[in-house]
Amino acid sequence: MDESIKSSKDLKCIFVVGPTASGKSAWALEQAQRYGGVIVNIDSVQFYKGLIVGAAAPSESEKKLAPHFLYSYVEAPNEMTAGGYLRDFYQLIEQQNFRGPVFIVGGTGFYIQALEKGMFDVVSIPQEFREEIEKELHERGAEALHAELLKLDPSSKIHVNDHFRLVRAIEIIRYTGKTTSDLKSTPEKNKNALPYNFIKVGFDFDKSDYVTRVQMRTDKMIAEGIIEETQNFLQQGHDTWAPLSSVGYRQTVEFIQEGKSREWLSEAIQQGTMQLIKKQKTWFKRDDSILWSKQDKQSLDLLQQKLDQFLS
Structure with a gap:
């Protein structure tokens, strides 16, 4: 600063x-x-x-x-x-x-x-290093990377479906030899x-x-176009983009890719939002x-x- x-x-x-x-x-x-x-x-x-x-x-x-x-x-x-x-x-x-x-x-x-x-301090890691781990995410699956993370950092609270933070945690460990838990505990x-x-x-x-x-x-x-908004990013090839895993977009991606009904979409977004609210209140x-x-x-x-x- x-x-x-x-x-x-x-x-x-x-x-x-x-x-x-x-x-x-x-x-x-x-x-x-x-x-x-x-x-x-x-x-x-x-x-x-x-x-x-x-x-x-x-x-x-x-x-x-x-x-x-x-x-x-x-x-x-x-x-x-x-x-x-x-x-x-x-x-x-x-x-x-x-x-x-x-x-x-x-x-x-x-x-x-x-x-x-x-x-x-934020660890600066080369983009190509992250791209390799993202490739692993697609090829091996989130479960495999998550298992690796828990083995190396048992105190990690990162969810298996939180792909962005999962990739970030793995890249820090592999690049620096330290876990995010180690970094957070530093006096800096x-x-x-x-x-x-x-x-x-x-x-x-x-x-x-x-x-x-x-x-x-x-x-x-739904009335104002979250389906069309999400479809636009999927057509551009951004289906693994982290923001699309947030509440509302995550359900809309599933709705589009799996051909679910609008009734399902509405209920799924409401349920996901209420779960998010509960987590936010707890925090x-x-x-x-x-x-x-x-x-x-x-x-x-x-x-x-x-x-x-x-x-x-």
Whole structure:
């Protein structure tokens, strides 16, 4: 990180976090307009160019209401990493010299943690090295690579279906001789912790409210073209592109490739989204520094007071 960035202590950041479909983006947009602030993405799917409908990315009209950054800028077949995000975030801060508050919006807990607390130095590995492992993934299958990973790093929590992180973990081990667990335990981890004043705001609903919101969200995605959006990337040969394994796109790929019904697709996306929400709630509830709020008037008014105090 550039030393001149570290000295900009007057910048104030607001993490706006919580599960999918909890209303984070709408609240952040309202507050950015109110305070003359900007919105910076920290959602791991909304980084990608062309993934709009399934990523629930902000519309062009919403982007005109307040400046939005780090949305829809990574082109296939490139893939974002937490280290890459930190690089892009600090370059953005240095280049833009923001005067108003920065609302950092998204539900990707690992990226939020990396930005807040810093992380181990990112290992730079030649592209051809990764391509060889991706070739192995196709030829040997994910199960074989996953078994290799667990043998070398028994503490790994990477799921067999998380192909991007699986390939990344294997390439680090083979290239450096160290596991990701080894790297994360180094004392260098916190040297790049966020140097600005910040608070974390979180939104949540009861399960019954999520069911209704997710159903509406899924219907909207299908109506607005997630099938066509996904088909476009499959036709370009990006069927193993990591973002297409995210919730919504993963089910749509299966729908297209296996000729399933639209009823199946709707139910599968809703089920996958509810599972994601459960995981996100579990992740964020571990963080007792988050100021949680419902979306009712009383809760929002109280949150507004706290935000006013932070920004005053």
